Amino acid sequence: MGAKWGMVIYNCISAAEILLALVCISRVVYLEPGMSGRRNKILFAVAFLVPTLFVQICPGMSKDIFSAFPVCFFAVYMVIVRREKRIRGIFLTVPVLGFLMGIVSVFYAVPYTLTGKYPSEGGWLYAVDALFWIAVLIIYWKRDETVHLLRLDEPYRRLGKWERNFLHAAGGFLFVIGAMLMAVTQTGISGTAARVITGFGSLASVFLEMSVVILVWQGNQKDYYQYMTTIGEHYLQAELRHFRAYQERETRVRKMRHDMKNHYAVLSVLAGEGKNNEIRDYLAQLGEELARSEVGIQCGNDIADAILNEKNRRAGELGAVMEVEGRLPQDCGVEMLDICTIFSNALDNALEYLEHSELEEKWIRVKIAGQGNMWLFRFENPVQGDEKILAAGTTRKGDADWHGFGIMNMERAAEKYMGHIERNVSEGVFTLEAALFTTKQDPFATK
Numbered sequence: 001m002g003a004k005w006g007m008v009i010y011n012c013i014s015a016a017e018i019l020l021a022l023v024c025i026s027r028v029v030y031l032e033p034g035m036s037g038r039r040n041k042i043l044f045a046v047a048f049l050v051p052t053l054f055v056q057i058c059p060g061m062s063k064d065i066f067s068a069f070p071v072c073f074f075a076v077y078m079v080i081v082r083r084e085k086r087i088r089g090i091f092l093t094v095p096v097l098g099f100l101m102g103i104v105s106v107f108y109a110v111p112y113t114l115t116g117k118y119p120s121e122g123g124w125l126y127a128v129d130a131l132f133w134i135a136v137l138i139i140y141w142k143r144d145e146t147v148h149l150l151r152l153d154e155p156y157r158r159l160g161k162w163e164r165n166f167l168h169a170a171g172g173f174l175f176v177i178g179a180m181l182m183a184v185t186q187t188g189i190s191g192t193a194a195r196v197i198t199g200f201g202s203l204a205s206v207f208l209e210m211s212v213v214i215l216v217w218q219g220n221q222k223d224y225y226q227y228m229t230t231i232g233e234h235y236l237q238a239e240l241r242h243f244r245a246y247q248e249r250e251t252r253v254r255k256m257r258h259d260m261k262n263h264y265a266v267l268s269v270l271a272g273e274g275k276n277n278e279i280r281d282y283l284a285q286l287g288e289e290l291a292r293s294e295v296g297i298q299c300g301n302d303i304a305d306a307i308l309n310e311k312n313r314r315a316g317e318l319g320a321v322m323e324v325e326g327r328l329p330q331d332c333g334v335e336m337l338d339i340c341t342i343f344s345n346a347l348d349n350a351l352e353y354l355e356h357s358e359l360e361e362k363w364i365r366v367k368i369a370g371q372g373n374m375w376l377f378r379f380e381n382p383v384q385g386d387e388k389i390l391a392a393g394t395t396r397k398g399d400a401d402w403h404g405f406g407i408m409n410m411e412r413a414a415e416k417y418m419g420h421i422e423r424n425v426s427e428g429v430f431t432l433e434a435a436l437f438t439t440k441q442d443p444f445a446t447k
Contacts, residue, residue, distance in 0.1 A: 008056045015052050016045075017132055018070035018100070023077060025099045029167060029216055030092060031159060033081045044080070048073050071097060095171020099212070101178030102205040109181045109198040109205075163219065170212050177201050299368055301328040303336045304343055308366065311347040319362055320354050326368030332375060333438025338413040342377060342434050345406035350381040353430075357384055377434040383425060410434065 078089030367378040417436035
C-alpha cells in the first residue's frame, strides 16, 4: 500500500512538473503573462491536483486521460492569464508542447545515441526530476534576479509578427523531432541508423532551442534599452524645462528686487499727490508681475516638481486647472525614474482625455499621501458618462503596437515596491491610485 501511494504521489508530481515546464516555456519564449495573485495560483494548483489525484486512485480510469491532464490544464491556463485573444492562447499549446518535447527527447536520445539503449525507468528519471525541482527552487529563490535577467518584467515588450511566426514554426518542428526521437526505435530500422538519427535529431533540437532563447532574449534586451532611453530622455527633458522655468522666475525676482527702490519712490510720489486711482493701477501691475514670478508647484521632490509644473503648463493651455495636495520628500525611497514613470503616464493620460473631451469643466487633482512606509499617489479627472476602463496594454489609438503601455509600465514600477495600481470610475470622476511600499517613512506625516 505504501509503495502504491508513493507511486501515486510521484505521478502527481510528474504531472505538475510538466504543467510547470509548459508555463515557464510560455513565459520565457512567448512572453505570455503569468498568473497574478497568490490566491489565484493556489486555486489553480488545487483545481489541477484534485482531478489528477482522482484519476490515479480511481480504478478503471484510463492512464491516457492522466497523461493529457497537464496539456489540457495548460490550455485553460493560457485562457485565464491572457488579457486579449484568449482563444488564440489555446493554439499555443502545440508549439509550447513542442519546445518541451524537444527538451525531454534530448534526455532520452543522448543516452541512446551513446549506448544504444534508452535510460531505465528508475534512476535516470528520478535524477532528471530531481534536477528539475532543484532548478525550480533556485529560480524561485532568485526569482527577481532571474526575471530581470531575462527581461520578463518589461511589459512593453511584444513579439513581432515575424518573431511569433518563427516561434510557431520552431515549436512545430520540435514537436515532430521530439515525437520522432521518442519513436525511432519502434520503426524497425537498424540500431546504427537509429543512433545516427537520434544523434542528429538531438543536435538539431539543442541548436534550435538555444537559438530561440537567444533570439527572444536579444529582442528583450533591445526593447529594454530603448525603453530606458525613452524614459531617461523624458526625465532629462522634464528636469531641463523645470530648471529653465526656475531660472526665468529667479531672473524676474532679482529684477523686481532691483526695482523696489524705484517702485517705492513712484508710490511715494503718487501718495503725496493723492492719486489713489493711479496707486491702485500701479499695485495691480506689481501684483501681476509677482504672480508671474511665483515658484509654481512645489511638493518637495525635484523630479515630481518638474513633471507637475510641466503638465500644469500644458493643462493651462487646455483650459484645465491642476490642484496638487501633499508633500513628497526628495529621499522618499522611490527611484526618480519610477516617479517619472508614474506621474508622467498618469498625467499624460488625464491630459489626453481632457484634450479630446467636450467637458465644460476641466480639472486634474493630484494627491500625495504618506502613511508609515506606504506612499499613495492619487490622480483624478472628470469623465463623460460611464467611461469604460481599458485593460492594461490596450489603447483606443490606432497604432496599438506602440501605444497602450502606460498603465503596464506604471504597474511594473509599482510592483518593484510590492505595490499596485488601481483604476476606477465613479460619479463622473476617473481615479488612478498608485500604492507603493518603501523602506523610507514619510517625514511630513503627522505623528
